[in-house]
Amino acid sequence: MDLLEDKATGALAGAAVGDALGGAAEGNTPEAIQERYDGFITGIVPPFLADWRNARPIAPYHKGDGHITDDTLMTTALVDVYSTVRDHLDAHAIAEHLVPLMIGEKRWIPELETEAILLQRVFLAEKWLVARLHYGHIDPREAGVGNVVNCGATMYMAPIGIANAGSPDGAYAEAVDVAGAHQSSYGREAAGVYAACIAEAMRPGADVDSVIAVALRLAKDGTQDAIDAVVSAAAGRSEWRSSLAELRAAVSPFDTVGPNYRAPARDARIPSRTKAIEELPIALGMLVVADGDYRESVLGSINYGRDSDSIAVMAGSIAGALGGRAAVPQDWIDGVIEGSRIDITATGPTMAAVSRDIWEKDRARFEQRSAGLSSLLAPAGVL
Template sequence: MSSITCVPTVPSSGNTAELRERARGALLGLAVGDALGAPAENMKPSEIRSRWGRITGYVTDTPAGTDDTEYAIFSGLLLARHGSALTPAHVEAAWHEWIADRDEGPFRGAGFSERGTLENLRRGLAAPISAQHRHAWSDGLAMRAAPFGVFAAGRPAEAARLAAIDGSVSHEGEGIYGGQAVAAGVAAAMAGAPTIAVVASALAVIPDDSWTARSLRRAVAVAHRGERAVRSAVVIGGYPWTDLAPEAVALAFGAYAAADGDFREAVLTAVNMGRDADTTAAVAGALSGATQGASAIPSEWASPIAPARGTCLPAMAGHHVLEVADLLVPGPEEMTP
């Protein structure tokens, strides 16, 4: 596995403001990427070009995040509640409290992995059995993994450990690896690691011979050639589902590497590649937002991001990603010099 010795240490207590700026960049970047990518979800690049040309900003009058943002808020609030003491039992209890057992009618969104998990939980199954469904390899954990990197800034292995605990309720195998890669990458970016070290940190926490690792390496290897090369390197042509974790995570890291961490370019590259564009742009936004901080996010993209509407998860209505970011960053008195 790749080395993560090149990841800088967490900013000292004198740099709490820097850490908070990166945390806000990561989660606001996730929400912005989600909102930018949502209209292009499940589309081919040719379809995007035919409809909008090249997407360079919001293409709807009321941009908003999808299940990606609301599940990231869910995981962030869960992590703020339990911190490093998080257990599968805590995660399972939160799924029941905030989603499965709420009397709000049928489940209103998200992907097949979340639907399968809820069906299992409502049948009385517990983790890890609750994760045994047909879409355990989806990018549903990857889309909500950024908060673990924010919390474990500068500690990619710890971020990956926590992401795997969260994912144990809903994912297995490649679905877990995808989430771990995202969490570790964000953790490295939170400490100011350069792009190459962010990618190395993601690869270091997953098996070298996994589908996710192979796809990620292929994407990054051709990133200098642009989005078409990245897409060609990892997309499974003809496969009907676009939420494959190995594919979506690789596209997101490929976009991030192609842009060398620049927020605007990373997110737009992900959006214009299509496929699961809300998730790939959300992950690229989290990585580049942690790298550059919230100030790098264009104001015309950041301003429309409002508190979650609860469209997918009614229990998350009213929570803002910036609120969650602040909850996950320790105050000066909690940081070691």
């Protein structure tokens, strides 16, 4: 296993583990989580509600027991698209390849404990892709307009960062294009910034500081402000247990959902240039508090509650890319593979192989452009 494959596996397995561990806590406050589990969550736990089949509003999803959620299912589907196209993606690739996977191919869905099409598991914001692109025939570059603005597009953008490993600017541009089929406003912006963070974390020599610097350099509007506020609050703190309330307070002015996660504010999730999704700034804050340590970054994200699975996906993928596969605890990997009945280490090597193909195509494109530019710059009459 070379460094590219090691980091790609760390990123994607790290995301899946964070997803599976965080699913049980989703939608709850830190206090409720500690009451339910007799303290902080420290690993794989059973569902928050024992009667999960009849729980509302999340039924009938079996969250917990090492089950990955729609975050990982969508990430895996995007890897499959890359494996087919073997080149950079855009919004049209989502319409041409991802949507057919969502409605035309059965997959094992751990939370449903059965095989089903992906459409039957994803949230309404992801069902939007099918409604707009398959049935509405909307221009893919504009299809995200009108959707609820949330983290739905951001949560599965890690493969774009791997495809653009070492090029945060390239990852940002590609993710913003791809996410146009799914999201608008700060939901689309966060997708670009998250992919850029993964691309930077894939670079040999990258660290938490360089990832944060990339995020702040590329982020726009409320997304930049929210990241700045949260990482500033996280600076100087060395453990997440006493930092949960402070990080929540830092992101609160930019979060439209409000204090009650299960009862969003009336103006929640609408486009804005001053707001941001909550998940990415908090994930970056957890990375700062944990100094990039995978286990602590993910545990902080889980015990923060609210959209804990997606926060842990983002923190876990960046920490996994920084530290490689060995950074992700093997007992957690084994537990999620057993609980989900899916090999969460398989997508890393696939994405690494695709990245090599993309790099070769990028090199050929660059050489072709260089030859043309040399001709353009030659003195007149020399050609």
